[in-house]
Amino acid sequence: MQAEHKPLCNLDSGREIVRVQIIHLALAAWGLSSWILFNGLWGQLPMFVRTLPEGNKLGVLILTAEQLAYIFPLLFMYKKRHSSNSRLSQEIDIWILLASGLVVSLLLPRYWQAQVPIQGVPHSAGLLVLAFFTGAVCSSTGVVFTPYLATLPKSYTSTHTAGAGLSGLAIALLTLVADAGSLHPRLSPGHYFNLLSLVLLVGMAAFGFVSRRVHASVQEEREEARDAEPAAGVEEAHGQGQYGTLADRSLEETEERPDGDRRPLIAPGVDSGDPRDPPTDPSSLPSASPPPSSLPSVRDSHVAVFGLQCLLSALAYGVVPSTLPMACTGYQNPSRVLLLANGGFMCADPLGKLATSFLPTGRIFMSGAATICLAALLLYCAFSGSAPPLALRPYGGVLVVVANTLFSFMFSFTSISIFFDRRRQEEAARARKAGRIGGDGGDAAYQWFAWSAFMVQTGAFLGTGLSLAGVLLWS
Known part of the structure; x- marks a missing residue:
């Protein structure tokens, strides 16, 4: 009989593996759709510069329009302080955000060329307005998605x-295939943005699948809990527990007195009511201060962690990308160096995030310090003039390529490590005090993850402002 059931067991195991792989694929598709519109808009920048009246100033105008949309994460944070943080509420917010991104992507092919004359001078009002809403959607993904992801494995x-x-990386490959900016591109901007709409539609379907699986898992846990309740009731009725019957435990939890009597153990500081016991002295009670291991550390400090997130985001989303062309100018064939450096950055970003699945993620400040050192090296290459390190070597530009690639890897790794480290702390707190996360502490945990994503957006905003000011002053 056992031999007959073995193939069925193997079949069930195989189905479970396939199911998990499908969930991972759906999560990747959902994640791909979160920033595809933002990156896709920049992928068409050569075409915009060539065809729209602002010309080379269009990049700064698009960046400004996207950063003005930073007000939307602020409004969302204010809204969540006065509303429910339930899983259903989080899913509704995600659906609204995904639908908004799809609407913007459907409007881009039609209105990106729309112009409005201001004082007789035409301006690309259609593109800039849609860039504003693109920034609103993409900058809000962090504060909307992060608390929901905190509940997943x-x-x-x-x-x-x-x-x-x-x-x-997907946008970089699509831009190369489309040959954006050339006189005869392989893909017109309309077809290009329609492909992005298709990716967003797939992302919505993927999130629907993930949400359905999450609800199914919650329902299974509830059914298992209901099935366990009758067994627990029978065990309690018979006086049985993890350590035997109540009578057995009462005999075990006793101590022998000097006069040969035996009585149950009493917790320190609790009056037993026995006249033979000495009165309780309050000064002899143990101190209520926490043990040294539970004292707050630097890693537990919200200010330190949020400050690290803000600094790293300012470097990764503003300072380093804006100064990277300057860092490549001192080397032979700077355009080739810049192309390889950007390619390495895009490839290393997902690798750094995947590395958190199998590398230790506890030392966030050490990995953060390494990230800052790599950024400092890139800034030194950018502002050292015509003589950056290894400039006289034939392959000296490899230094910038490797540094930028490692910077991207370490930034992604540190960012996700901060997320996992905080979740471990919340799980440990839940183990020490049952119901903290699911009960009164749920709002506090949600607020931490939401504010964490908010600080990432704050760093990106500050880094963009600093980079714009620095480039203008340098020029």
């Missing part, structure tokens, strides 16, 4: 973030 979160990182 660690491997699922890594897959989603890796999918989000692949959006830059």
